[in-house]
Amino acid sequence: MTTDSEALRRMLDTGALAGGLGETMGIEVTEASAERVVGRMPVEGNVQPFGLLHGGASCVLAESLGSIGSTIHAHQFGRIAVGIEINATHHRSATSGHVTGVATPVHLGRTLATWDITITDDRDRKVCTSRLTCMLRDVPGE
Numbered sequence: 001m002t003t004d005s006e007a008l009r010r011m012l013d014t015g016a017l018a019g020g021l022g023e024t025m026g027i028e029v030t031e032a033s034a035e036r037v038v039g040r041m042p043v044e045g046n047v048q049p050f051g052l053l054h055g056g057a058s059c060v061l062a063e064s065l066g067s068i069g070s071t072i073h074a075h076q077f078g079r080i081a082v083g084i085e086i087n088a089t090h091h092r093s094a095t096s097g098h099v100t101g102v103a104t105p106v107h108l109g110r111t112l113a114t115w116d117i118t119i120t121d122d123r124d125r126k127v128c129t130s131r132l133t134c135m136l137r138d139v140p141g142e
Contacts, residue, residue, distance in 0.1 A: 022064045025057060029068060034076075037069040037103040037115075043094045052093040058119055058128040059088050065103035066115035066132035073108050074136040081113060081134040088130040097122040103132075111136050 025046055031038040039061065046057035063086050070081030099119050106114040112135060119128040 021060060025060055027061060027064055029065070032068050032072060034069060034073040034108065035105065037065040037072075038100065039065050039068075040098045040100040042098050043096055047095075051095055053095070053099060053127065055088065055090050055128075058090065058099070059086055059130065061099065061101045061119060062086065062088060062103070062117040062128070062130035063132055065101045066113075066117055066130075067134060069103050069105060069115055070113040070132075070134035070136070073105070073113050074134075077110060077136065078139065079136045080139055081136055083132060084135045085133040086130060088128055090128050091126050092121075094121045094127050099127055106131070109136075 026042045027039055028041070029037065029039040041057065041061045043053050046054055048054040063083050066086075067081055067083055070083075074081045099121055101117050101119045103115045103117040106116055112133060114131065114133045117130040117132060118126060119130070121127050
């Protein structure tokens with residue numbers, strides 16, 4: 001994984017992807033910067049009762065990737081990022097393999113960051129598109 005700084009990488013590794021929901025769901029981040037975040041997640045273990053990728057799992061992947069990008073962006077201001085709004089459109093089902101999400105910024109400001117996230121299957125077919133907005137806040141306790 002590439003990030004803007006080793007300290008930031010350690011901070012991200014202690015967050016949602018290490019010991020949290022992202023780890024539980026098997027999310028693996030392969031690229032991370034304030035300009036683009038890429039990660040993938042297995043379909044197996046993240047399905048609804050009919051064996052299809054759960055729509056909530058797609059939202060978890062999307063929010064994880066957009067939040068990582070927002071956190072990297074917020075770091076330059078000494079701030080943290082918290083998700084305040086997410087939406088998703090599910091275009092097709094996935095039943096096996098992995099899905100890959102690519103998050104790209106729509107807006108990177110001092111108080112808000114908005115990301116478009118496209119999730120595709122192993123055959124590069126669009127499974128879901130999502131938009132995430134994060135608020136950039138002061139670090140709690142500072």
